[in-house]
Amino acid sequence: MSIGTFSYPLPANEPVLNYGPGSAEKKRLKEVLAELKNEQADIPMYIGGREVRTEKKVAIHPPHENKHVLGHFHAGDATHVQQAIDAALGARESWAAMSWESRAGIFLKAADLIAGKYRPYMNGTTMLGQSKNAYQAEIDAACELIDFLRFNVHFLGEIYKQQPVSGPGMHNRMEYRPLEGFVLAVTPFNFTAIGGNLPTSAALCGNVVVWKPANTQVYSAQMFMRILREAGLPDGVINLVYVDGPTLGEVCFNHRDFAGVHFTGSTGVFNKMWETIGKNMSSYRTYPRIVGETGGKxxxxxxxxxxxxxxxxxxxxxxxxxxxxxxxxxxxxxxxxxxxxxxxxxxxxxxxxxxxxxxxxxxxxxxxxxxxxxxxxxxxxxxxxxxxxxxxxxxxxxxxxxxxxxxxxxxxxxxxxxxxxxxxxxxxxxxxxxxxxxxxxxxxxxxxxxxxxxxxxxxxxxxxxxxxxxxxxxxxxxxxxxxxNDKPTGAVVGQQPFGGARASGTNDKAGSILNLYRWLSARTIKETFQPPVDYRYAFLQEQ
CATH class of the missing domain: 3.40.309.10 (Aldehyde Dehydrogenase; Chain A, domain 2)
Known part of the structure; x- marks a missing residue:
C-alpha cells in the first residue's frame, strides 16, 4: 500500500529540436536513418510476454521508395486476437492493483527514453515508414508522444485528488477504478503519437489493452512497444497485434469482457463499430466506452x-x-x-x-x-x-x-x-x-x-x-x-486539446483531462463512524 500523496506537477511541453545545419541532432538522425535502411527488421506481435511470429510475413516499404524493404511484420489472425485478449485479462488484476506511482513511473520513464537515446529511432522509423520529413516527425513521434505520456500522468494525478465532501460522523471518498474488461485501441497511420497515446492513456488508468495499429504504421509502433517494455511495462498490459479490421472486430466486439474502444480512423469504420457494439449490448458485462476521432473537412x-x-x-x-x-x-x-x-x-x-x-x-x-x-x-x-x-x-x-x-x-x-x-x-x-x-x-x-x-x-x-x-x-x-489567425493544424498537448464533433467523432479531447475520465469507473465509498441502532426518526414522535 502507498504511504503518502504523490504529486505530478504540470509538465512543460517537450522542446522541439530544429535540426538546423551542423546540429548534433541532425547528424545523429541521419546516422540512424542509414542504420535503419541498412537492415531488415523482423517484427513480431507482442502478446503477453511473447514475441509472436507467424508464417504470414508482410513487407514494409517506405512510401517514397517503394522498392526498398525496411523489414517484415508477422501478420496474425483471429487466434492471435483471442490470445491477446486472454493475455490482457490475465494481467488485469495485478496491473489494476499496482500502485499509482509505479504505473506512473513506467510511462514517465518511457517519455524520458524517447526524449533521450530513442528520439532518433522514433523519428527515423516514422520518417521511413510514414514518409514524414524530419520536422514533422520531430513534432509528432518525439515531442507529442512525450507530451502525451507526461501530461496524462499529471492529469490522472489531478483526477485522483478529486474527492467528495464528508459530513459529521462519516467519511466519503471516491476511487477511480479501471474498466471491467479489456480496452481495444485502434490507431491510424498518420500520427505516431496517436498510435502511442490511444493504448497508453487507457493503460495508465489501470486498464489492459489490445492494440491494433494500421499496417502502414507498424514500423514505428513496434519501436514504441519496445520502449514500453524497456520502461518496465508488465507483460500482457498492452498487447500489440497485426490483423485486419473485420477479424479484430469479430473477436473483440463479441467478447463478454469488451469494455471499450479507443479509436482514430475513418468515420465509416467508426460508425460500423458503434452499430456492431449496439447490436451486441446484451452480451457484455458492462456498457462499453466508445471513444473515437474520425474524419475532417x-x-x-x-x-x-x-x-x-x-x-x-x-x-x-x-x-x-x-x-x-x-x-x-x-x-x-x-x-x-x-x-x-x-x-x-x-x-x-x-x-x-x-x-x-x-x-x-x-x-x-x-x-x-x-x-x-x-x-x-x-x-x-x-x-x-x-x-x-x-x-x-x-x-x-x-x-x-x-x-x-x-x-x-x-x-x-x-x-x-x-x-x-x-x-x-x-x-x-x-x-x-x-x-x-x-x-x-x-x-x-x-x-x-x-x-x-x-x-x-x-x-x-x-x-x-x-x-x-x-x-x-x-x-x-x-x-x-x-x-x-492561424492554420487549423498543429494542436499541442496541454495547450489545444484535440477533437471534434458531428461526423468527426466523440470530441473526448486527446491530450486533456477529459479523455482520461473515459477510461475510469468511479466508485463512491461512504464510511459511517457511529451507525444508528434504531430505525425510528425524530419526526415520528409527537411528544
Missing part, C-alpha cells in the same frame, strides 16, 4: 480585412505539411474577392517553390502519400476536378508512383461551393478554394457551417475584431478546434 475562412501573406502562409502550411494527411489539414478555403487574386498568386508561387522527394533529403518540404490505395484515390479526385467545368487547377495536379507515391501539391479553384472537393475528405495534398463576394461574409459563414458533415478543425483569418467574434459564434459547432 477542415476549413479556412478568410475575411476581407485579412493580410494576403498571412492567408497564403496558413494555407501552404495547413494544407500541404505531411502531404495533407493530417486529420486537421486545411482542405477547403473561402477567400474574399478583394484579396483573391493576390492570395492565389502567392499560393501558386509557394507551391512551385516546394521541393518534393524522399525524407532523407532534408530540403524536401513534401514527401510521399502513405500507400498506393491512397495515391489512386487522391489522383482520381484531381483527375475528376480537371474535367469539371466549374473547377480550375491553379497549380499542381501531377502524380507519379513509379518510385514512390508522390502527388504534387494541388490547388483547385471552384465556382461551385458544393463541389466534391469542397465537401468530401480527400486526405492528401489537395486544397480547394472558393472565392466569395467580399461583402457577403454572412453567406460565407453559412456555407462553412453547412457544407460538410464534419466538425474537426477550422480557422478564421481577419484583422476585424467584429468579424472574428461573429465567426467564433456562428461556427460554434463547426469545429472542435477553432483557430484565429
Amino acid at each position: 477542415d476549413f479556412v475562412l478568410v475575411h476581407k480585412s485579412a493580410n494576403a501573406d498571412v492567408v497564403a502562409t496558413a494555407l501552404l502550411r495547413g494544407a500541404f505539411e505531411f502531404q495533407g494527411q493530417k486529420c486537421s489539414a486545411a482542405s477547403r478555403a473561402y477567400i474574399p474577392s478583394n484579396i483573391a487574386e493576390d492570395v492565389k498568386a502567392k499560393l501558386v508561387e509557394g507551391v512551385k517553390s516546394f521541393k518534393v522527394g524522399t525524407v532523407e533529403d532534408f530540403t524536401n518540404f513534401v514527401n510521399a502519400v502513405i500507400d498506393e490505395k491512397s495515391f489512386d484515390k487522391i489522383r482520381q479526385y484531381i483527375d475528376d476536378a480537371a474535367k469539371d467545368p466549374n473547377a480550375t487547377i491553379l497549380v499542381g495536379g501531377d502524380a507519379d508512383k513509379s518510385k514512390g507515391y508522390f502527388i504534387q501539391p494541388t490547388v483547385i479553384e471552384t465556382k461551385n461551393p458544393q463541389s466534391v472537393t469542397m465537401c468530401e475528405e480527400i486526405f492528401g495534398p489537395v486544397l480547394t478554394i472558393y472565392v466569395y463576394d467580399e461583402n457577403e461574409f454572412e453567406q460565407a459563414l453559412e456555407l462553412v457551417d453547412t457544407t460538410s458533415p464534419y466538425a474537426l478543425t477550422g480557422s478564421i483569418i481577419s484583422t476585424d475584431r467584429a468579424a472574428i467574434e461573429r465567426a467564433t459564434v456562428k461556427l460554434k459547432q463547426a469545429a472542435g478546434n477553432f483557430y484565429i
